Amino acid sequence: MNELTEKIETELQTPDNNVYYRLYLEGEDIWNRWARGAFSDEEAEEYGLGKVEPFSDKEKANLAAKLRVKLLPEYEDEIDFSYLHFGLITNFRGYVFPINVTFNGAVFNGIADFSKATFARPVDFTRAIFKEESAFHSTTFTTRTNFNEATFLGASDFTLSTFMRRAIFEESTFKGKVTTFREVTFKGQVEFSRVQFFEIVDFINSGFLGPADFDGTMFNSYSSFENSSFLAITDFSNGYFKQVPDFSGAKLHEGTTFYKRYFNRKNKNANSNGYAKFEDSYRILKKHMIDTNNHTMALKFYSYEQDERIKHLPLFKKTPLLLYKWMSGYGVSFVRPLIAIFMTILVFTLTYTKIYNSLSFMEALRFSTANMFPFASGSKLIISDVFRDPLLTNFIGTLQALTIIQSLVSLILLFFIGLWAKNTFQMK
Incomplete structure (x- = not known):
């Protein structure tokens, strides 16, 4: 147990002394009838309470007596x-919270289910601890939402949730085995800066409509x-991806940055389909860098893309790419x-000094250098002088074959240098 957890648990309050906790225990129907009284008819429709009858005065009195x-x-x-x-099961499924609500420092000792709940006003889960699974499936966060410094020890599921305004994580x-933000809509600014995802995290098919901050986030x-x-502007600066991230099919805003972001390109248990996805991911990142004129990063992601491409190719296609x-x-x-x-x-x-004993090392070095750069000034003269040497008359055929081979290698390597120059100044 870390220092923060110890501090929170020493400050815990007794649930039975909390009137809202006792109201929660009455169940979804009673809670939502109480919540209905906070809304106009139009608002009630908006929050899914249009058909819910508010309490009569008599019912209010009876419920108040029951809640002591x-x-x-x-x-x-x-x-x-x-x-x-909170105990082993916390069930706020379908609850509507009509006013500001805080779970600051709360501890959920078992499964916590907030699926299909609606927070009509700001909600605060700062420093909350979820010891087991937590579910926010199809939950609606209408205004500011705060999960700052929250701890999720079990699997957490935010699938199909909607954050209408600023969301802070x-x-x-x-630390759960899976964290799911699949098909989530973030309509306002979302902050995941300095978050630690220890296991799998899934943002598949999600929409970030406002600025997104992943600065220093550890995957x-x-x-x-x-x-x-x-x-909108998205910041993936600093931090790292310890496995290849999947950006296949993603659309990146031109203001997306990966400044000082570390990519570890090893993936556990990846198969050919996985490598193909990673290739697509790096292709998308490369294109984004080209579009934003970040040629250095574009070249980097291009090389990553080719590495992933090689992994799922057969040997006969892989060999030339490896060379x-x-x-x-x-x-x-x-x-x-x-x-x-x-x-x-x-x-x-x-090779020249071994085959042709008449050539000294320096003569062979000059001849070899001239063959590598045949268009350089003086190269032709050096080459012709060697071929006119009477001591090499019997080896002219072999010498010609070697020079042709070396010239071909030279052309290939000089082409690669030219390709580097082209790619450096204009990535296409």
């Missing part, structure tokens, strides 16, 4: 569940943004072909 209070709670107050200790921790396992749409990678880094490396040029010069220099 003189009057039912007023709607000007705040529903306060802060630091409450800053510094939250998700420690597989993460998917497949077919998601980012329609292409080794010699040029897929046309984005200047150093690799340059090193290959120096190595080729050295190898052919040693």
Whole structure:
């Protein structure tokens, strides 16, 4: 138990002393009839309570007596569940919260179900702890929502939920085996900065209509943004993806940034379909970088794309691409072909000195260098001088074959350097 958890649990309140907790125990129907009294007919329709009858005065009095209070709670107050200790099952499924509600520091010891609930006013789950599964499936958050520093120890499900305004998950921790934000709509600003996702997290088919902040977010396992749409500025700066993220089919806003974001390109248990998806992900990221004129990142994602492409190809198709990678880094490396040029010069220099004893090492080195750069000034003269050497008359055929081979290698490596220059200044 960490220091924060210990602090929260020492501040926990007794549920039985909380009138809202006792009202919650009466069930969804009673709660929503009480909530109905806070809304006009038009608002009641909006929040799904159009057919719910509000309490009569007599029913209010009877319910107040049952809850051991003189009057039912007023709607000007705040529903306060802060630091409450909830039991093994917490069921707020379908509940409508008509006024501000806080679960600040609350601890849910078992399954917590808020599916199809509606928060008509701001809700605060700051520092709340969910020890088991938590469900917010098809939940509607009408205004500001705060899960700042919340801890989810079990699987959490926000599938089909809607956040109408600002949603804050800053510094939250998700340790459950699966965290699901599938088909979620974020209509306002959403903040996932410095969040820790320890296991699988799923944002498939979700829509980010406002700015999205993932600055410093740690994705420690597989993460998917497949077919998601980012329609405003999105920040993935800093932090890391410990496995290849899935951005296949995603739409990125031109203001999306991955500044200092680390990509670990190893994925556990990936198959050919998985590699194809990762290839698509990097292709989308590459295109985004091209569209935003970030050529350095475009080249980086292009090389990642090719790496994933190789993984699901048969050997006969994979081999030339591996050679292409080794010699040029897929046309984005200047150093690799340059090193290959120096190595080729050295190898052919040693070959010439071994076959032709009349050539000294320095003569062979000049000849080999001239063959690598045949269009350079003086190269033709050096080459012709060697071919006119009477001591090499008997080896002219072999010498011609070697020079042709070296010239072909030279053309390939010089082409890779030219390709690097082209890709560096204009990624297409």
